[in-house]
Amino acid sequence: MPSDALKIVVDMLRSAPAIAGADVLTMRKNMEAAAAAMPLPEDVAFTPVDAGGVPAEWTEAPGARDDVAIVYFHGGGYAMGSVDTHRGHCARVSRAARARVLSVDYRLGPEHPHPTAVEDAVAAVRFARESGFAPGRTAVAGDSAGGGLTLSALVALRDAGDPAPAAGLCISPWTDLALAGASIATKADEDPMVRVADLALMADAYLAGADPKTPLASPLYADLAGLPPLLIQVGSAEILLDDAVRAAERALDAGVDVDLRVWPDMIHVWHVFADLLPEGQQAVEEMAAFLETRLT
Numbered sequence: 355m356p357s358d359a360l361k362i363v364v365d366m367l368r369s370a371p372a373i374a375g376a377d378v379l380t381m382r383k384n385m386e387a388a389a390a391a392m393p394l395p396e397d398v399a400f401t402p403v404d405a406g407g408v409p410a411e412w413t414e415a416p417g418a419r420d421d422v423a424i425v426y427f428h429g430g431g432y433a434m435g436s437v438d439t440h441r442g443h444c445a446r447v448s449r450a451a452r453a454r455v456l457s458v459d460y461r462l463g464p465e466h467p468h469p470t471a472v473e474d475a476v477a478a479v480r481f482a483r484e485s486g487f488a489p490g491r492t493a494v495a496g497d498s499a500g501g502g503l504t505l506s507a508l509v510a511l512r513d514a515g516d517p518a519p520a521a522g523l524c525i526s527p528w529t530d531l532a533l534a535g536a537s538i539a540t541k542a543d544e545d546p547m548v549r550v551a552d553l554a555l556m557a558d559a560y561l562a563g564a565d566p567k568t569p570l571a572s573p574l575y576a577d578l579a580g581l582p583p584l585l586i587q588v589g590s591a592e593i594l595l596d597d598a599v600r601a602a603e604r605a606l607d608a609g610v611d612v613d614l615r616v617w618p619d620m621i622h623v624w625h626v627f628a629d630l631l632p633e634g635q636q637a638v639e640e641m642a643a644f645l646e647t648r649l650t
Contacts, residue, residue: 429498431556501527589620
């Protein structure tokens, strides 16, 4: 049974959607405004940094090890979201995993269409390595579009001959910009946070006319062989449920060690509501437990 807090969160999202707007630029502005109203922990350090030419921010909670890093890609459909919108979430991840988190402000569409997000993601992972974090002590993670970008970055790093990070963590990943998953329709009435019309707007902004099945834009269609162990978390009430499930199946078929966790009744990236939602904090702790055995 879900906690009583889930209904509060769902009602809140239905009455005041965080990413409402008629176009992606308006949606971006509204998402930033919603995030700005959220309090941040006073004991966490946030330090801006140039990550190989990409704006980023180190997040360090008390107790974070100085030899373990998580490179984190925010969600927002490749057209919105930023370091600012995900600061509180990255603080929780840093605290739970006892790791430094490099939150990456990758470029967004429509101003910077595909493949700029992938290029920035690869640059940030390389920056972490060049900063002294060994691949075996580095993970790559992200939510929604950032979860898809996690897979795309790992594929691009593999193809470039870079050493693989120790693990990848994908929260409610958007892996198919062709919007071909069955849950896009079957979960439409359950999902209070993401609408197919919004996904279509964001996909158009990011792709700028490119084929939506381009592998590094939609990693569902990429060759996933040789990727590091993956944790994929998704809620059963998401229209992107099948994006996660199909990506996990393809990775397993390619010989990747995949741990797919489908959380009953949970909504898109429920982790970000951890201040209200116990399951959000529990999911962050599940991420930390997964990393504990893989960041050696």
